Amino acid sequence: MVKGLIGKKIGMTQLFDESGKVVPVTVVEAGPCTVVMKKTVENDGYEAVQLGFGNIKVQRVTKPMKGHFGKADTAPKKSLREFKLDDTGTLNVGDIIKADIFAPGDIVDVVGTSKGKGTAGVVKRWGFAKLKGSHGTGPVARHPGALGGCSDPAKVYKGKKLAGHLGHERVTIQNLSVIKVDAENNLIAIKGAIPGPRGGIVLVSDSVKK
Numbered sequence: 001m002v003k004g005l006i007g008k009k010i011g012m013t014q015l016f017d018e019s020g021k022v023v024p025v026t027v028v029e030a031g032p033c034t035v036v037m038k039k040t041v042e043n044d045g046y047e048a049v050q051l052g053f054g055n056i057k058v059q060r061v062t063k064p065m066k067g068h069f070g071k072a073d074t075a076p077k078k079s080l081r082e083f084k085l086d087d088t089g090t091l092n093v094g095d096i097i098k099a100d101i102f103a104p105g106d107i108v109d110v111v112g113t114s115k116g117k118g119t120a121g122v123v124k125r126w127g128f129a130k131l132k133g134s135h136g137t138g139p140v141a142r143h144p145g146a147l148g149g150c151s152d153p154a155k156v157y158k159g160k161k162l163a164g165h166l167g168h169e170r171v172t173i174q175n176l177s178v179i180k181v182d183a184e185n186n187l188i189a190i191k192g193a194i195p196g197p198r199g200g201i202v203l204v205s206d207s208v209k210k
Contacts, residue, residue, distance in 0.1 A: 002085050009196050010026075010187070012193065030187070033098075036093065052077025073093075108177075112194055115196065176192050
């Protein structure tokens with residue numbers, strides 16, 4: 001069964017397993033998520049559900065989105081994401097999905113937006129080796145050096161590793177283990193680190209490469 005939820009990253013801590021070993025975990029507030037829209041093969045060509053997470057004030061929602069939420073008869077949600085679940089046919093608009101769909105031992109994939117680090121040089125962005133710090137190098141020890149272009153091809157190819165924007169991009173971490181589930185508070189403890197800052201929106205779903 002394919003399961004999925006929208007969540008919010010709370011932060012990292014550590015738990016102890018049965019043998020007493022320390023396990024680093026990331027705590028995620030997974031749900032409750034509301035089914036806001038249902039896609040069908042007849043209307044859309046595929047089956048999926050649109051889940052909403054986190055309430056938001058009505059005055060912060062545009063008129064088209066007010067109609068969207070009004071059609072579903074649900075409160076406005078801060079985040080909307082689409083999931084292709086195995087049990088899409090059994091779900092209806094307005095249903096609530098909580099963290100108890102996951103259990104300890106499940107293997108999941110987590111999608112988040114990494115922390116933005118602004119414009120970065122090649123040493124920080126790509127791990128380039130620095131130039132010599134003396135003997136004529138000057139104050140350019142963290143520069144990339146020669147790019148290798150000459151009269152032919154007389155250009156820099158696209159995809160060349162150079163300085164530029166770093167971070168703030170969609171990142172997927174695969175095959176993470178669910179260590180603990182607190183169904184009462186909709187909390188999931190996932191082994192290891194996941195992308196994004198504290199409070200960032202993440203998507204937790206069954207792993208596709210178990």
